[in-house]
Amino acid sequence: MAPVGRPRSDASHAAILKATYELLQEEGLARLTLDKVARRAGASRSTLYRWWPSRGAIAMEATLDTINREMSLEPQGDNALAEYRRLLKSVARAMRGGTGAIIAGILAECQRDPETLRLYKEKLVGPRRAEIMPLLQRGLADGSIRADVSPQTILDMTFGAIYHQLLLHIPTEDAWMDGVIDILVNGIAAKPSR
Amino acid sequence: MAPVGRPRSDASHAAILKATYELLQEEGLARLTLDKVARRAGASRSTLYRWWPSRGAIAMEATLDTINREMSLEPQGDNALAEYRRLLKSVARAMRGGTGAIIAGILAECQRDPETLRLYKEKLVGPRRAEIMPLLQRGLADGSIRADVSPQTILDMTFGAIYHQLLLHIPTEDAWMDGVIDILVNGIAAKPSR
Amino acid sequence: MAPVGRPRSDASHAAILKATYELLQEEGLARLTLDKVARRAGASRSTLYRWWPSRGAIAMEATLDTINREMSLEPQGDNALAEYRRLLKSVARAMRGGTGAIIAGILAECQRDPETLRLYKEKLVGPRRAEIMPLLQRGLADGSIRADVSPQTILDMTFGAIYHQLLLHIPTEDAWMDGVIDILVNGIAAKPSR
Amino acid sequence: MAPVGRPRSDASHAAILKATYELLQEEGLARLTLDKVARRAGASRSTLYRWWPSRGAIAMEATLDTINREMSLEPQGDNALAEYRRLLKSVARAMRGGTGAIIAGILAECQRDPETLRLYKEKLVGPRRAEIMPLLQRGLADGSIRADVSPQTILDMTFGAIYHQLLLHIPTEDAWMDGVIDILVNGIAAKPSR
DNA sequence: CGATAATCGAGACGGTACGTCTTGTCTTAGG
DNA sequence: CCTAAGACAAGACGTACCGTCTCGATTATCG
Missing domain, CATH: 1.10.357.10 (Tetracycline Repressor, domain 2)
Incomplete structure (x- = not known):
């Protein structure tokens, strides 16, 4: 039974992980902010908070x-x-x-x-x-x-x-x-x- | 050669360290803010920044x-x-x-x-x-x-x-x-x- | 063309102006701080800075x-x-x-x-x-x-x-x-x- | 009856007024701080506060x-x-x-x-x-x-x-x-x- | 086909901490 | 008694993130 509603966007998911990894390499986790991740990934902050706890x-x-x-x-x-x-x-x-x-x-x-x-x-x-x-x-x-x-x-x-x-x-x-x-x-x- | 100007306050210095240590025990370094330290020590934030870099x-x-x-x-x-x-x-x-x-x-x-x-x-x-x-x-x-x-x-x-x-x-x-x-x-x- | 994103809160906007006016009457502009305005309006300082330049x-x-x-x-x-x-x-x-x-x-x-x-x-x-x-x-x-x-x-x-x-x-x-x-x-x- | 103690320093007094006037011309009263005046006049802030109320x-x-x-x-x-x-x-x-x-x-x-x-x-x-x-x-x-x-x-x-x-x-x-x-x-x- | 539902982007919101700046007071040593 | 130096408590500044929220728009399933 397929779930109702718009399915999770794989593209967005992948873009977020990619952006995160790039930023980690560039500045390290200490300087990483979810806002920068979202902006670089072309995602919205809510999407990050939806799928990851932290x-x-x-x-x-x-x-x-x-x-x-x-x-x-x-x-x-x-x-x-x-x-x-x-x-x-x-x-x-x-x-x-x-x-x-x-x-x-x-x-x-x-x-x-x-x-x-x-x-x-x-x-x-x-x-x-x-x-x-x-x-x-x-x-x-x-x-x-x-x-x-x-x-x-x-x-x-x-x-x-x-x-x-x-x-x-x-x-x-x-x-x-x-x-x-x-x-x-x-x-x-x-x-x-x- | 005596230093010029008002001397550093030992009381304040000690109070800050004491307050910091207490807060470290209570909440840990991650939750420590200089503001809380200053308030508990009865010191001002500038005094903290004057003597410690971080x-x-x-x-x-x-x-x-x-x-x-x-x-x-x-x-x-x-x-x-x-x-x-x-x-x-x-x-x-x-x-x-x-x-x-x-x-x-x-x-x-x-x-x-x-x-x-x-x-x-x-x-x-x-x-x-x-x-x-x-x-x-x-x-x-x-x-x-x-x-x-x-x-x-x-x-x-x-x-x-x-x-x-x-x-x-x-x-x-x-x-x-x-x-x-x-x-x-x-x-x-x-x-x-x- | 509908604006995108969460719309500006009229309630907040009004509360800020009301709080400001009250404080102006009570203490005058010279004693007005954005922090007092924000606190009385139940708003956050960032909201003030978002909408007003000064x-x-x-x-x-x-x-x-x-x-x-x-x-x-x-x-x-x-x-x-x-x-x-x-x-x-x-x-x-x-x-x-x-x-x-x-x-x-x-x-x-x-x-x-x-x-x-x-x-x-x-x-x-x-x-x-x-x-x-x-x-x-x-x-x-x-x-x-x-x-x-x-x-x-x-x-x-x-x-x-x-x-x-x-x-x-x-x-x-x-x-x-x-x-x-x-x-x-x-x-x-x-x-x-x- | 001559006053006791060190007499008021005219040099300091004059230097302060001079520094103040210069700073007023350069930046205006709004940007004037007593600290800048004192520093430029080679005076100390307490001297300013001693002789002027504001x-x-x-x-x-x-x-x-x-x-x-x-x-x-x-x-x-x-x-x-x-x-x-x-x-x-x-x-x-x-x-x-x-x-x-x-x-x-x-x-x-x-x-x-x-x-x-x-x-x-x-x-x-x-x-x-x-x-x-x-x-x-x-x-x-x-x-x-x-x-x-x-x-x-x-x-x-x-x-x-x-x-x-x-x-x-x-x-x-x-x-x-x-x-x-x-x-x-x-x-x-x-x-x-x- | 239309209703329903979850997702996505955008971005506003209340908060909190930051590090800096200025104020007015004080505490030294020394002239 | 005055002065320079400078420490001190207080508190406002403007910025940066946080985690939450409210939108309109999109994309799926189900009746």
């Missing part, structure tokens, strides 16, 4: 595609730790671009608006972790990762370190990432001989 | 005492790693209170105002790290910490993990902190036999 | 009705000079009330804001003069006013005298007005026998 | 010399009306320059501050009228001015007309002034034959 929500949806693409990992046959190492370096690299700044902005927005935080956890943190988790599970299963560490904590430390740099506007250099990974892998790797 | 700067100064007190570490004679472990748990504990939320707010403010970020690094991150660094240096010196890890990176990972939880509004439970410390210490500890 | 403009519009009503002249069949005499006394009388003080305030505001001066000439001086001019023209036509005086100058002198008293906060008493009219009429009346 | 008072004192000089009339042996005519034209001419604008500003200021109005009447209107009055008295005495007109009213009309033009920022052209004088003199001149 500025953070629009920013998140506008960035999700990019984020997912840049961070995505096609699993390769290596052992878990090697693969994890490769993954982290690709994440760090992705974060050096504009995407890192956008995520930092979203994280900041989460401190002003609980709804944005909720969405952030649901749409960004959750899926990302769900994607990586199997890798760590595999490591736990095959014994390459110590059995007594929580994979969640591993992820907390990983993303914590990366995001902390982002928030301080310090680029996540490869060398730095190597250091982090080194400590991390040493910390979680099962000790062969004990 | 909202973030006031918030930082108002919180610095508390932060420094809560995070301070009186060094004890243990070995470096044990002491570090104790330190981190005390930090995590401090962050569970209102102070954690305030710091998360400041970190968010840093994303909107470069000056606040500069002050944050200078007044908060710098001193804190300078305070802890000797501990890690001691560990490096006595061989309890692997010689090939950067103490800066250790701190990045430590605070990164803690602050990441803060930003996601997840309390830094003792058990979680134990897990982090465990990975960290294992990751940085020199392996006795290899 | 404080003076609001004050003028708010007073125009009253001024026009109080100064209006229903022409009577007398000869021109007699009618002019009656008109001036009615104007002087009107100016003894609060309206005179308001006009003095507007005239003062004109010295601080060119736009207000422009509006004053366009909305107040112009119409008023246009209304009176036919009377003087009639006098000129029927020979009761000397042909070599400019009606504009007559008006300059008339209103100049009255407004000068207003600005010095000297009530325009009937006796004084009689003196003015006497000089004026003698000065402009055609001499029958020469 | 902005208007400083402006008035700063302008009085100029005004008195520009408007001054050295009486000549003509008959009263001819002399009055000459006087008015000189006043009108003086008012075409910056002085006219300054007086308009003072008149405006009088609407916001009663003290300035009081001073205006006392220091400016009074002396000026006292200076001209003998002229009119002479005319009354020698019968060239009608006995039944009040000299005060004559002055009201004269200055009223001139100031009204000033307030509307209309230059007091010689031709216009001639028209005014013509009406006035005709209005007040004793009719030889009746």
Whole structure:
């Protein structure tokens, strides 16, 4: 049963997300106003408020595609730790671009608006972790990762370190990432001989 | 050489910081307005603008005492790693209170105002790290910490993990902190036999 | 061609003018702030700024009705000079009330804001003069006013005298007005026998 | 008995008046702030407040010399009306320059501050009228001015007309002034034959 | 086909905070 | 006692966004 009334305009929806993403790259989330988005998208402010609960929500949806693409990992046959190492370096690299700044902005927005935080956890943190988790599970299963560490904590430390740099506007250099990974892998790797 | 003109009012200065701290605890930095601060402090807005460059700067100064007190570490004679472990748990504990939320707010403010970020690094991150660094240096010196890890990176990972939880509004439970410390210490500890 | 967007609120518009007029009577234009107007009118400051370029403009519009009503002249069949005499006394009388003080305030505001001066000439001086001019023209036509005086100058002198008293906060008493009219009429009346 | 303490600084006093006069010419009374005066005069704001009750008072004192000089009339042996005519034209001419604008500003200021109005009447209107009055008295005495007109009213009309033009920022052209004088003199001149 | 209903744009509305400016008072040190 | 310097409380200014609202116009489904 099709809904009654004029259907939602896909063109408008897309234009809004496009405008938002452009503005995010140009000025960052802190300087983003819904009015500027609406004007650039040729939309009206009411349309924005109709479909999104908050500025953070629009920013998140506008960035999700990019984020997912840049961070995505096609699993390769290596052992878990090697693969994890490769993954982290690709994440760090992705974060050096504009995407890192956008995520930092979203994280900041989460401190002003609980709804944005909720969405952030649901749409960004959750899926990302769900994607990586199997890798760590595999490591736990095959014994390459110590059995007594929580994979969640591993992820907390990983993303914590990366995001902390982002928030301080310090680029996540490869060398730095190597250091982090080194400590991390040493910390979680099962000790062969004990 | 005595300064000319009416001297700065200590009473006003103190009242402003007090009012700011109270408001930070009650509503958080996101809801803090200079007007509310001025009104509660019995000060005028111009006085605020005279002495502080931004909202973030006031918030930082108002919180610095508390932060420094809560995070301070009186060094004890243990070995470096044990002491570090104790330190981190005390930090995590401090962050569970209102102070954690305030710091998360400041970190968010840093994303909107470069000056606040500069002050944050200078007044908060710098001193804190300078305070802890000797501990890690001691560990490096006595061989309890692997010689090939950067103490800066250790701190990045430590605070990164803690602050990441803060930003996601997840309390830094003792058990979680134990897990982090465990990975960290294992990751940085020199392996006795290899 | 119907205007697009939400239409202007007449209620708000009226409430603003009403509030302005009340405040003008209570405290005068010098003490009038847009904030007080907005608050009393239950409007927002942005609405005021949207529709009026300046404080003076609001004050003028708010007073125009009253001024026009109080100064209006229903022409009577007398000869021109007699009618002019009656008109001036009615104007002087009107100016003894609060309206005179308001006009003095507007005239003062004109010295601080060119736009207000422009509006004053366009909305107040112009119409008023246009209304009176036919009377003087009639006098000129029927020979009761000397042909070599400019009606504009007559008006300059008339209103100049009255407004000068207003600005010095000297009530325009009937006796004084009689003196003015006497000089004026003698000065402009055609001499029958020469 | 000599007064105790540091004597009033004439240099400061003079510098303040000079700075005020310059600023009045450059920007007008409406844009004049005591702060700008103090800064340009190298004085402190408290010194201004010590010696003058208001902005208007400083402006008035700063302008009085100029005004008195520009408007001054050295009486000549003509008959009263001819002399009055000459006087008015000189006043009108003086008012075409910056002085006219300054007086308009003072008149405006009088609407916001009663003290300035009081001073205006006392220091400016009074002396000026006292200076001209003998002229009119002479005319009354020698019968060239009608006995039944009040000299005060004559002055009201004269200055009223001139100031009204000033307030509307209309230059007091010689031709216009001639028209005014013509009406006035005709209005007040004793009719030889009746 | 016409009624109904939801969407869209435009833009006005009441609010709130901003950062700046000016006012009049005060508190120093020093002449 | 006066002066320069300058801090202070107060409060208005004009601007910028916010989230809501009220329109006319558009575009679909359903009777």
